[in-house]
Amino acid sequence: MFQVRIHGRGGQGVVTAAEMLSVAAFIEGRHAQAFPSFGSERTGAPVVAFCRIDDKEIRAREPISEPDAVIVQDPTLLHQVNLFDGLGPDAYILINTERTFQELGMGDFVKQFRPERLLTVPATELAREHLGRPIPNAVLLGGFAALSGLVSIDSVAQAIREKFSGRLADGNVAAAEAAFEFVRAEMQEVTHA
Amino acid sequence: MLRQTEGSQAVARTVAMCRPEVICAYPISPQTHIVETLSDLVRTGELAPCEFISVESEFAAMSVAIGASATGARAYTATASQGLLYMAEALFNAAGLGLPIVMTVANRAIGAPINIWNDHSDTMSQRDSGWIQLYAETNQEALDLHPQAFKLAEALSLPVMVCMDGFILTHAYERVDLPDQDQIDAFLPPYEPRQVLDPAEPVTIGAMVGPEAFSEVKYLAHAKQIQALDLIPEIAAEFAGMFGRDSGGLLRAYRADDAETIVVALGSVLGTIEDTVDELRDQGVKIGALAIKSFRPFPLEEVRAALAHAERVVVLEKALAVGIGGIVSANVRMALSGIQLHGYTVIAGLGGRPITTASLHTLFKEAIADELQPLTFLDMNWEIVQRELDRQRMDHRPGPHAENILRDIGIVAARSH
Numbered sequence: 001m002f003q004v005r006i007h008g009r010g011g012q013g014v015v016t017a018a019e020m021l022s023v024a025a026f027i028e029g030r031h032a033q034a035f036p037s038f039g040s041e042r043t044g045a046p047v048v049a050f051c052r053i054d055d056k057e058i059r060a061r062e063p064i065s066e067p068d069a070v071i072v073q074d075p076t077l078l079h080q081v082n083l084f085d086g087l088g089p090d091a092y093i094l095i096n097t098e099r100t101f102q103e104l105g106m107g108d109f110v111k112q113f114r115p116e117r118l119l120t121v122p123a124t125e126l127a128r129e130h131l132g133r134p135i136p137n138a139v140l141l142g143g144f145a146a147l148s149g150l151v152s153i154d155s156v157a158q159a160i161r162e163k164f165s166g167r168l169a170d171g172n173v174a175a176a177e178a179a180f181e182f183v184r185a186e187m188q189e190v191t192h193a
Numbered sequence: 194m195l196r197q198t199e200g201s202q203a204v205a206r207t208v209a210m211c212r213p214e215v216i217c218a219y220p221i222s223p224q225t226h227i228v229e230t231l232s233d234l235v236r237t238g239e240l241a242p243c244e245f246i247s248v249e250s251e252f253a254a255m256s257v258a259i260g261a262s263a264t265g266a267r268a269y270t271a272t273a274s275q276g277l278l279y280m281a282e283a284l285f286n287a288a289g290l291g292l293p294i295v296m297t298v299a300n301r302a303i304g305a306p307i308n309i310w311n312d313h314s315d316t317m318s319q320r321d322s323g324w325i326q327l328y329a330e331t332n333q334e335a336l337d338l339h340p341q342a343f344k345l346a347e348a349l350s351l352p353v354m355v356c357m358d359g360f361i362l363t364h365a366y367e368r369v370d371l372p373d374q375d376q377i378d379a380f381l382p383p384y385e386p387r388q389v390l391d392p393a394e395p396v397t398i399g400a401m402v403g404p405e406a407f408s409e410v411k412y413l414a415h416a417k418q419i420q421a422l423d424l425i426p427e428i429a430a431e432f433a434g435m436f437g438r439d440s441g442g443l444l445r446a447y448r449a450d451d452a453e454t455i456v457v458a459l460g461s462v463l464g465t466i467e468d469t470v471d472e473l474r475d476q477g478v479k480i481g482a483l484a485i486k487s488f489r490p491f492p493l494e495e496v497r498a499a500l501a502h503a504e505r506v507v508v509l510e511k512a513l514a515v516g517i518g519g520i521v522s523a524n525v526r527m528a529l530s531g532i533q534l535h536g537y538t539v540i541a542g543l544g545g546r547p548i549t550t551a552s553l554h555t556l557f558k559e560a561i562a563d564e565l566q567p568l569t570f571l572d573m574n575w576e577i578v579q580r581e582l583d584r585q586r587m588d589h590r591p592g593p594h595a596e597n598i599l600r601d602i603g604i605v606a607a608r609s610h
Contacts, residue, residue: 019199019366026197026368034366059464061361062549 001054002150003064007083008073011043013137016163017071018049021141023159024151025053033058046081053150071144072096073123073136075104089113092148094183096123096136116190119147119183126178131171138164142176146183153180194371200332200362201226203369204297207336209240210377211295211343213269214384215261217246217254221276222309223359224299228271251276255283255294262292263398265389267343270294273359274301277315281322284352288323288414290399291388293346295339296324299359300460300511302544306595310545311359313459316488317512317520323414325353325421326489327441328459332362333369337440340372340381341428348424349417350387356488358461360545372436380435418490425487443492446499448474449481453504454561457483457496457525462509462541462548469553480557485521496528505535507560509571511542518568535563541571577601 004021008014015036022032030053037048050064065085069092072083084093089112095101097120101110110118121143123136130139138160145153157173164172196203205227216235218228232247234240244261248254254270261268272280277298287294303314316326327342329335335357342353357363388398402410422443429442439445447467449455456466463484473480483499485492500506506529508522517523519538526536537560542548552572559565577598584591591597 022366023197026195031368032197032366035361035364058367060468060550061358061365061461061464062547065549 001052001058002069003067004051004053004069004071004144004150005064005067006049006051006071006073007077007081008047008137009043009077010045010047012047012073013135014047014073015049017073017137017141018051020138020156020159020163021051021144021151022053023162024141024145024155025051027155027158028151030055031058037063046077067091069094069144069148069150071140073140075099078104078106084109087113090117092117092144093119094140094144094147095120096140098122098125116187117147119143119186121179121183121186123175123179126175126182127172130175130178131168133171138172139175139179142179143183145176146180146187153177156180194373195368196371197366197368198371199226200335200357200365200367200369201299202230203332203336203371204339204357204363205230205234206371207339207377208269208295208297209234210372210374211269211340211381212240212267212378212383213243213295214266215244215246215258215268217248217257217261217268217270219248219251219254219272219276221251221273222299223301223311223363224271224273224276224297226363227297227299231269251279252283255280255287255296258294258296259283259287259290259292262287262294262386263290263388263390265384265386265391267347267384268292268294269296271297271299273299274303274309274315277319278303281319284319284322284324286399287352289410291350291414291417292352293343293350293384293386294352295342295346296352296354297335297339298354298356299363300356301359308544311361311511312543312545313356313511314513314543316354316356317514319354320489320520323351323418324489325349325351325418325487327353327355327425327487328485329355329357329362330445330461330463330484330486332357332365332367333438334440335362336369336371337432337436337438340377341425341432341441343384344381344428345421345424347384348428349421351414351417351421356460361461370436370438376435380432421487421490422492422495425490441486443485443487443495444499445484445486447482447484449483449499449503451479452481453479454507454557455481455483455500455503455505456507456509456557457485457500457521458509459485459488459521460511462511465548465550466509466553469550469557472550472554473557478557478561480561488521488524491524491528493528496525497532500525500529500534501532503534505537505560505563507537507539507557507565509539509541509548511540513540513543537565537567537569539565539569539571546572574602
């Protein structure tokens with residue numbers, strides 16, 4: 001089982017991101033379960049959503065306390081919420097920011113993790129560019145597909161098109177694909193470094 | 194068709210396939226997505242003919258459902274929590290009049306203190322309203338129970354509540370197999386009312402009944418629920434034959450055949466319980482689980498047969514009967530009367546507190562060692578409780594519990610005055 005926790009703020013599409021990730025996994029024939037941290041969804045308030053992916057039926061219904069991956073949609077949460085609670089040394093971390101882990105003051109903290117599984121991606125900027133709106137959720141899923149290889153970018157694009165239509169879908173897919181390419185390029189740099 | 198979708202959406206789409214002719218609703222979390230989706234399906238004409246009535250309260254919602262059902266329409270509504278309580282008087286009327294209304298309850302706690310999260314306090318409080326109560330373990334089962342509920346309700350002329358855990362199921366995206374309209378039509382024929390208000394053939398429904406016949410009319414409601422004990426498994430078997438999957442029924446046992454310890458529960462927590470049972474089975478512990486799917490009528494004989502061979506029974510329930518403890522436990526104990534075994538009541542998951550595999554693991558180990566208290570509260574913060582009890586004893590005006598405890602745990606910063 002692979003467990004993902006997504007942190008963000010109300011209005012950034014945190015819950016929708018978890019749902020789309022579950023749809024992408026479903027498209028690939030896997031079992032997936034997405035659910036929000038119930039009741040806390042208010043614009044601007046810290047919001048958490050969860051997604052479990054497995055090859056067999058998922059029966060557990062508890063919140064994810066030991067995730068395999070954390071996606072952070074809003075870096076201003078870094079000093080407000082325990083974003084990395086329960087993460088093991090093999091965990092993936094993807095943060096929406098133009099800055100590096102070093103610049104975020106996380107240089108020492110991330111030393112306990114595998115460097116090829118950590119990335120920051122300017123998802124808000126990519127969303128502005130391709131979508132015309134600063135909504136980073138679908139964009140980060142593109143980045144996450146590249147970082148983790150858990151789902152393909154095609155499945156992510158299909159999941160986005162299931163949730164949105166018209167220009168919203170096109171923009172989100174374009175931004176997710178841009179993030180996918182961005183992360184792939186960054187990862188090649190990490191591997192070659 | 195397999196779909197990855199939200200529980201509420203899946204339920205709404207399946208309810209629509211059951212062709213309700215009147216849907217009356219008043220929004221309340223966590224049920225709202227269900228009636229929102231249905232209102233959309235009526236608006237677009239996908240669900241037709243159907244009248245969607247936005248009412249001014251839950252009391253009105255149930256009253257409109259009663260009126261619609263009495264005139265021969267298939268009637269549906271959904272609610273939760275305080276909404277269900279606000280319906281209480283009309284619930285007893287719907288059942289007493291024998292009207293086959295189907296209602297989804299997205300289970301949620303009851304205030305005070307106000308709380309929007311999941312537990313079973315709402316439906317448990319209405320267990321004696323005369324409604325049949327079916328509890329879903331998964332979203333698949335939640336949607337499958339609706340065509341079964343209409344069929345059962347209309348066969349007996351009794352109302353049926355389909356209970357699904359609020360948020361945990363209603364807001365979860367997971368894989369479900371959505372039925373086709375043709376399949377549902379083949380399974381669920383059009384509603385043929387047993388009694389109907391028709392201007393062409395005027396009758397009265399709801400006469401006043403005095404001491405000379407009240408007991409007999411009430412007994413007939415009980416007799417019909419007892420008939421449901423046969424009908425529920427028959428309908429579930431017919432459903433399994435047509436749709437190829439098991440959903441509903443009275444009970445479902447999990448790895449219980451040779452189990453010395455059996456955990457009894459209702460609803461979605463069974464998934465986490467079964468994961469924990471598997472962990473313990475891997476360690477050689479003889480433990481199993483029993484899901485109660487039909488709480489009303491309560492399958493006394495079947496529960497007795499399923500549990501009689503166990504050494505101990507742990508009833509894990511998401512509601513607290515203040516002043517005694519367990520509600521499900523009391524029913525289970527009635528089923529086990531005369532049988533000697535260790536029985537434990539565990540109150541868990543109140544007001545949305547997560548029930549985790551880690552906590553269940555510890556709990557079941559304690560049960561197996563017979564170290565549990567007869568009434569146990571899972572993951573209770575006793576330190577906070579004790580501090581408040583002390584405050585109530587020491588202070589002549591200690592103030593309200595909820596606010597005091599929120600201050601103690603640091604959620605509310607305001608100082609006491």
